[in-house]
Amino acid sequence: MIRFENVGLRYGMGPEVLRDISFQIAPRSFQFLTGPSGAGKTSLLRLLFLSMRPSRGLISIFGKDAVKIGNDELPEIRRRIGIVFQDFRLLDHMTTYENVALPLRVQGMDETRYRSDVVELLDWVGLGERMHVLPPILSGGEKQRAAIARALIGRPDILLADEPTGNVDPPLARRLLRLFIELNKLGTTVVIATHDLALIDQFDTRRFVLKDGRLQIYD
């Protein structure tokens, strides 16, 4: 589904943040991406999400060479990828419900067609009561769950999550992770970036560890 070959990345004229990264992500797989702060987890997710192009190497996503994907094809591919950003990026002037519904709304879908799906998903992540609240008054954990719901509403083939448990207490973090695992069982490929080693030790899954710009894989 996704293949990296000798990928390197640098910002501007700076040093290489990622060096010689090679891996494959199979459909329906589940993996953690860890490493110390500043190791390049977010940068790697940016490459996966096609919001940056690698300085060198080859990236293939859904069987397509990332370098050859034109700006007109990008939206189509992004609709197949759900992403949760470290800083959530919810739109503050729209309600939680509208934020979560956004991926369907931009596809030109009629609200009557997706309303019940969105409400159901909000209930599932425990935000049913907070549906009509604006993001600025949500708690950190609630924002996080809203961001996750937004990433999931379009039924993506792959979910990328950057520190999805960064703002929540351990019990909620475990609950969120179980949510991701459940999702994976339903067929979604999942990549979760986190530096919370205590958390991922509770789960026995594949791990990508970034250190000094290099990647080690523990299956």
Place this chain on the structure above:
Amino acid sequence: MTDQNSYPQFRTESGAKGTARTGLRVAFAPVRYAARWLAGHRDVRQTPIVPPQSVAGTALVAVIAIMSFLACLTLAAVTMVFEQAQLWESDVSSELTVQIRPTDGVDIDFEIERAIRITEREPGIGRVRAMDETDGAALLEPWLGAGLDLSELPVPRLIIVDIDNPATLDVGRLRANLSDSITGVSVDDHGIWIDQLKRIANVTIATGIGIFLLVLAATCLSVVFATRGAMAGNQVVISVLHFVGALNRYIAREFQGRFLFIGLKGGLIGCIAAATFFVVGGGLLGFLEGPSGGSPFQALFGGFSLTPLVFTGFVLVLILVSALTAATTRMTVERYLATVQ
């Protein structure tokens, strides 16, 4: 931007304060919905994706209102001058004047009779009548005073010639025939005077069109600046729209809907102001001039009133300004989006 202490359900859309502003918002709500609908949003009740308060709306509405007002006035002036020039054209072809200067030892009344007969023989001529002395005295009264005996003065006498068919009339031949047999005769078809007026009218029209185009260009430029500002202020929104898979076309439409509303609102205010200016100004001018009229202003512009043609022009300005605003925004947004991804 968001008031942290108020419960969001009860927050008004923009957090507008004061009943006057809320009233205006309500008054313009149909325009807002129409703009979003025109821009391609079929569900106009949804929260706009581009936050309204992130667009420098009020300032741009004011600029567009002023520009539309000026565009309306220029267009109206051009239309009026054009209509008036058309009138002169038909006036000139309906009448000409033959003038005979008295010469010593010649019976002026006899000469007038002969001139009338010669003129009547020409093709295309209608009624021909001499102005008698009292008519002449009436013409000169404002300058020379009443109770004047013109026979004592060498005042030229006039023959008014109505033209039936300007196509068959040859003014040159008439002039030649008359001066062959009558001394001191001249034919005035008002040509020089009309030519000059027409030239003034043409220059006025050209200048007006130039100003009109400049005003539109300035409007577009302000919209470009405002759009760029809005894009810069909405980078988060744009990046979110990108990563949820929105097409650039969709993002452009979101901005376009907002700016179309601003264009419509500004255009409406400007055009209504211009129409009011015309109705009030026309009344005021008529009042100042009194019933007789006839000022130089009227000579150039004709009546100063909101004719159907002028009104149509205003509606066209409104449509043009809003369409230009939306199109300019779309182009600016698309050019900007092509550079980011």
